[in-house]
Amino acid sequence: MSVIVALTLKEAMRRRAFLGTLIILIGLYGLTFLPRAFKEAFGGDQQQFEVGVNLAVLFGVDMIKFFSSVLAILLCAGAITAEIERGYLAAILPRPIHRWELYLGKWLGVMLFSAANATLWTAMLWASVAVQGEPRAEMWRALPYVLLYPVLYGTLALALSSFLGASIASMFTVAAGAFAYFADHFLRPIAGFFDVRLLQQMVWLSEWVLPMAVLKRLVQIRVDTILPPGFGERPRFGRPEVLEFLNPPVQNTDIAYVGLYIVIALLVGAVIFWRRDVQ
Amino acid sequence: MWAIETRNLRKVFRPLLGGKPLTAVDNLNLQVPAGTVFGFLGPNGAGKTTTIQILIGNVYPTAGEAFVLGHRAGALAAKRKLGFLPEKFQFHDFLTAEEFLRMHGRLAKMDGATLRKRIDEVLELVGLSERRRSKIREFSKGMQQRIGLAQAILHDPDLVILDEPTSALDPLGRRRVREVVQYLKERGKTVFLNSHLLSEVELSCDQVAIINKGRVVKQGVLEDLLVNRSIVSIELQQATPQVLEAMAKVAQRVHPIDERRVTAEVAHEDDVPQLARAIIEAGGALMGLQAHRETLEDLFIQTVEGESK
Numbered sequence: 288m289s290v291i292v293a294l295t296l297k298e299a300m301r302r303r304a305f306l307g308t309l310i311i312l313i314g315l316y317g318l319t320f321l322p323r324a325f326k327e328a329f330g331g332d333q334q335q336f337e338v339g340v341n342l343a344v345l346f347g348v349d350m351i352k353f354f355s356s357v358l359a360i361l362l363c364a365g366a367i368t369a370e371i372e373r374g375y376l377a378a379i380l381p382r383p384i385h386r387w388e389l390y391l392g393k394w395l396g397v398m399l400f401s402a403a404n405a406t407l408w409t410a411m412l413w414a415s416v417a418v419q420g421e422p423r424a425e426m427w428r429a430l431p432y433v434l435l436y437p438v439l440y441g442t443l444a445l446a447l448s449s450f451l452g453a454s455i456a457s458m459f460t461v462a463a464g465a466f467a468y469f470a471d472h473f474l475r476p477i478a479g480f481f482d483v484r485l486l487q488q489m490v491w492l493s494e495w496v497l498p499m500a501v502l503k504r505l506v507q508i509r510v511d512t513i514l515p516p517g518f519g520e521r522p523r524f525g526r527p528e529v530l531e532f533l534n535p536p537v538q539n540t541d542i543a544y545v546g547l548y549i550v551i552a553l554l555v556g557a558v559i560f561w562r563r564d565v566q
Numbered sequence: 567m568w569a570i571e572t573r574n575l576r577k578v579f580r581p582l583l584g585g586k587p588l589t590a591v592d593n594l595n596l597q598v599p600a601g602t603v604f605g606f607l608g609p610n611g612a613g614k615t616t617t618i619q620i621l622i623g624n625v626y627p628t629a630g631e632a633f634v635l636g637h638r639a640g641a642l643a644a645k646r647k648l649g650f651l652p653e654k655f656q657f658h659d660f661l662t663a664e665e666f667l668r669m670h671g672r673l674a675k676m677d678g679a680t681l682r683k684r685i686d687e688v689l690e691l692v693g694l695s696e697r698r699r700s701k702i703r704e705f706s707k708g709m710q711q712r713i714g715l716a717q718a719i720l721h722d723p724d725l726v727i728l729d730e731p732t733s734a735l736d737p738l739g740r741r742r743v744r745e746v747v748q749y750l751k752e753r754g755k756t757v758f759l760n761s762h763l764l765s766e767v768e769l770s771c772d773q774v775a776i777i778n779k780g781r782v783v784k785q786g787v788l789e790d791l792l793v794n795r796s797i798v799s800i801e802l803q804q805a806t807p808q809v810l811e812a813m814a815k816v817a818q819r820v821h822p823i824d825e826r827r828v829t830a831e832v833a834h835e836d837d838v839p840q841l842a843r844a845i846i847e848a849g850g851a852l853m854g855l856q857a858h859r860e861t862l863e864d865l866f867i868q869t870v871e872g873e874s875k
């Protein structure tokens with residue numbers, strides 16, 4: 288399996304993913320210098336500067352979540368069916384390896400690449416605020432949960448790629464992500480404020496279909512301490528169940544569900560790949 | 567012992583969204599003796615590639631059984647002793663020839679020392695020693711086919727399946743493939759060769775099987791199948807019914823091409839003078855006659871056309 292992992296990593300490098308990594312690194316580095324640039328241009332006290340740094344860090348963490356997920360989707364969506372169609376697996380499949388080894392090897396390769404990227408980006412974000420005298424350890428505490436984003440999306444894209452071409456697999460994965468984002472950011476407030484039962488059920492369902500909101504909460508509680516005053520505050524009035532619906536607390540089972548979701552998606556993809564004809 | 571054996575092998579492809587099922591392989595019974603160079607022939611769409619895909623474990627049969635070197639097709643034990651050169655392939659062209667072979671050697675579970683030795687040997691054998699550090703993307707199509715052949719024989723397999731190995735090669739490249747096939751034969755390996763270049767098959771193979779519509783329609787030792795039969799191309803002043811009738815008494819088959827030209831098949835080379843005599847005795851004006859031994863191409867066309875009628 289290590290051969291497949293190494294091959295997947297080399298392929299990721301070949302596909303100029305490294306160039307993307309570099310551009311995002313530069314973007315993250317530049318982002319953190321914006322508060323200082325604003326301070327120097329428009330003035331402001333130290334407290335305003337710190338709030339600016341905190342916002343840049345929070346935005347940077349969001350960027351890392353987004354770009355590492357996109358990278359994982361791009362690399363995983365074309366890993367199975369597209370490679371079969373292009374003929375890359377024609378000489379590899381007859382080798383004495385199980386199909387699940389090939390599948391898992393590709394998954395591990397992409398995940399290692401995505402994790403390395405996300406860690407590198409986090410390190411850059413941390414270093415660039417640290418050199419300005421404002422180190423933020425919160426992003427390191429959030430990193431294990433941030434890494435779950437590319438794992439979640441990559442696993443889903445790989446499972447879909449076991450029977451779909453690259454463009455369709457990535458399209459469905461992005462659509463699932465968009466649905467989860469829409470449900471959490473738009474449907475949830477509407478369903479909560481207007482107390483629409485059907486919409487609340489849809490939001491609840493979306494978390495089962497793709498636990499992105501669950502992941503968001505897991506990351507959020509690690510970086511909440513640097514939230515500027517007034518950000519992320521819960522509504523003060525309303526029925527307790529509606530308030531809880533609007534701002535669900537993190538449960539111990541959340542991480543277990545995300546883990547289970549990833550394992551099941553991985554297994555489903557592996558079984559489909561194992562049972563399908565390859566030609 | 568059979569290197570390859572299939573029993574009533576059948577593969578039906580059923581479209582996911584309905585539609586007409588396609589029977590690619592239909593009760594295929596095939597026996598390939600160990601240590602032979604075996605030609606697997608058939609027209610396009612006959613089921614050759616599907617059969618090969620079943621043998622290497624890429625496609626699951628709908629019914630029947632397939633065995634490779636005594637193991638069920640697709641089993642790891644079978645794959646360990648199997649080398650395969652695919653017809654349509656895209657190698658990881660960012661690797662050098664040496665890296666590519668090292669990767670395949672590791673996938674074939676070869677140990678380091680043996681692998682290094684074998685990489686040198688197979689690169690020499692396919693004539694790519696001097697390009698070992700070149701990236702595969704810099705290779706011509708023919709060179710890519712040769713590096714594909716090198717990966718197929720790298721782990722010294724007992725059975726090598728070559729799917730159209732000479733399709734992209736020039737005459738020199740083809741000769742090298744023949745030499746590799748000969749090298750494998752001398753070492754007691756079985757070579758299962760699927761090729762449309764029948765002259766190549768005729769030069770390399772001991773036995774052949776011709777399949778059509780998913781079934782074996784002819785199988786045997788090449789020398790037995792092409793036993794002494796001759797094809798005679800005849801040019802007459804005019805191919806009258808009397809002349810054709812006289813020819814039919816001597817020949818096994820008579821195919822008039824046009825008013826002047828006729829092709830006839832005789833069972834033995836010795837029958838050719840008798841055929842000429844029959845034409846003249848029937849009043850035919852013989853303008854020209856050329857006899858040649860039946861080739862594999864003749865046998866192939868006759869078998870496939872006979873099946874289609």
